[in-house]
Amino acid sequence: MSAQQETGTATAHRVVILGAGYAGMAAAVQLAARVKGCEEVRVTVVNAQERFTERMRLHMTATGQPLAELSVPELLEGTGARFVRGWVTAVDADAKTVRIDDDRVLPYDTLVYGLGGVTDTSAVPGAEDHAYTLSSAQDAELLADRLAGLRSGTVVVAGSGLTGVESAAEIAERHPRLSVVLLGGQEPGAAMNPKARAYVQAALDRLGVRVRAGAEVVKVLPGAVELADGESIETDAVLWTGGTRVSPLAAAAGLAVDERGRVVTDAALRSVSHPEVYAIGDAAAIRQGYGVMHGTCQGGMPTGVHAALSIDRMLRGRQPKPFRFGYYHTPVSLGRGDAVVQFTRPDDSPRRFCLVGRMAVRYKETVTASPWPTYGRMKKMPASGAFWPRGGRFTRARGTK
Ligand SMILES: Cc1cc2nc3c(=O)[nH]c(=O)nc-3n(C[C@H](O)[C@H](O)[C@H](O)COP(=O)(O)OP(=O)(O)OC[C@H]3O[C@@H](n4cnc5c(N)ncnc54)[C@H](O)[C@@H]3O)c2cc1C
Numbered sequence: 471m472s473a474q475q476e477t478g479t480a481t482a483h484r485v486v487i488l489g490a491g492y493a494g495m496a497a498a499v500q501l502a503a504r505v506k507g508c509e510e511v512r513v514t515v516v517n518a519q520e521r522f523t524e525r526m527r528l529h530m531t532a533t534g535q536p537l538a539e540l541s542v543p544e545l546l547e548g549t550g551a552r553f554v555r556g557w558v559t560a561v562d563a564d565a566k567t568v569r570i571d572d573d574r575v576l577p578y579d580t581l582v583y584g585l586g587g588v589t590d591t592s593a594v595p596g597a598e599d600h601a602y603t604l605s606s607a608q609d610a611e612l613l614a615d616r617l618a619g620l621r622s623g624t625v626v627v628a629g630s631g632l633t634g635v636e637s638a639a640e641i642a643e644r645h646p647r648l649s650v651v652l653l654g655g656q657e658p659g660a661a662m663n664p665k666a667r668a669y670v671q672a673a674l675d676r677l678g679v680r681v682r683a684g685a686e687v688v689k690v691l692p693g694a695v696e697l698a699d700g701e702s703i704e705t706d707a708v709l710w711t712g713g714t715r716v717s718p719l720a721a722a723a724g725l726a727v728d729e730r731g732r733v734v735t736d737a738a739l740r741s742v743s744h745p746e747v748y749a750i751g752d753a754a755a756i757r758q759g760y761g762v763m764h765g766t767c768q769g770g771m772p773t774g775v776h777a778a779l780s781i782d783r784m785l786r787g788r789q790p791k792p793f794r795f796g797y798y799h800t801p802v803s804l805g806r807g808d809a810v811v812q813f814t815r816p817d818d819s820p821r822r823f824c825l826v827g828r829m830a831v832r833y834k835e836t837v838t839a840s841p842w843p844t845y846g847r848m849k850k851m852p853a854s855g856a857f858w859p860r861g862g863r864f865t866r867a868r869g870t871k
Pocket of ligand 1: 488489490491492493494516517518519523525526527528529556557558559584585586587604633636717750751752753765766767768769770801802
């Protein structure tokens with residue numbers, strides 16, 4: 471198939487959105503709704519699978535809990551955006567093309583880069599070969615199968631950040647016959663206020679999770695993990711949650727990236743080296759007044775919407791506006807029956823206020839379930855997706871209001 475056939479008329483401005491995760495979907499729906507009926511703009515969304523990956527629920531997938539079937543092409547129906555299923559293998563930033571694994575080549579005039587991130591298994595020998603991850607729904611399903619097949623035994627969750635905490639709690643609750651050990655450099659809930667942190671630790675205790683804070687895993691073996699102090703812990707399954715890494719495609723394309731491979735953007739979310747490329751979500755290094763944003767859905771969706779608004783403005787001959795975002799919460803599930811929500815300042819530091827128990831469970835579920843209906847609403851009312859906390863003085867550049 472020729473490039474021409476792939477993306478429509480010769481005169482149309484071709485916007486290609488890579489990745490239909492939380493950020494990519496926000497960009498796709500927002501932009502498609504704004505340019506609907508306009509023959510001069512063609513929006514194409516490329517994603518590895520048709521099913522939307524609810525990344526925030528992958529610890530549920532890993533414990534065998536079925537999730538709703540959410541279809542990206544079905545959601546895009548009626549928006550005018552075209553869906554291409556495929557694995558992106560290369561971006562040629564000079565030729566302005568994207569290559570898909572079946573050798574199709576998609577030309578673009580504007581690219582939105584939203585390929586997210588995966589678990590980083592490169593830091594410790596053996597993690598890549600012997601540990602399970604929550605990088606994708608398929609990876610989480612592999613762990614689910616393993617856990618379902620164990621009558622007894624030990625599961626090590628390596629990494630005591632929030633993904634590790636949520637996963638350890640979920641596994642302990644769903645598989646009470648298994649012994650769950652949570653290993654990591656930091657105390658679970660380390661970034662929370664003392665009340666929320668104590669609540670997390672008490673919940674893990676109640677679920678029988680053995681927490682070993684300060685334990686650094688230096689090697690993963692087929693049936694054990696080795697710690698920095700020489701201790702070895704025998705295990706029947708290791709879930710690796712220690713950090714994330716991004717696709718090497720952006721760096722290979724010659725886009726300016728940071729030390730973690732994320733696309734460095736200007737204030738309007740354009741690549742600093744290639745302004746026709748917008749970067750969003752976990753794949754982007756976006757600087758705010760308080761520092762570079764870290765990967766979350768709460769911040770990722772606004773980046774997608776903002777990129778769409780900027781492209782729409784640019785197509786109308788106007789300048790894009792600077793992106794501003796301030797964090798407001800950290801909701802953490804502790805199994806299905808318990809949770810904690812730490813409210814935060816815009817720079818993500820903890821406030822004094824937190825929710826725990828049933829109220830927190832309801833809050834967390836509302837937040838986790840909200841992206842899909844939000845996209846649905848945006849199809850009809852694009853402006854409904856454009857509300858998020860701008861971060862006030864935490865993100866205000868000098869000299870602006
Ligand atoms: C267990 C867990 C719980 C979490 N809980 C929270 C939470 O409570 N709140 C919160 O804000 N954040 C949470 N996060 C983080 C949040 O999920 C991520 O920040 C968010 O998914 C980032 O969105 P994204 O669109 O940038 O990337 P993703 O959602 O990862 O989407 C990227 C998309 O690109 C596709 N893709 C990647 N590479 C290619 C390729 N080469 N070709 C084609 N397609 C490709 C992927 O298949 C995927 O569909 C959690 C994460 C995990 C793992």
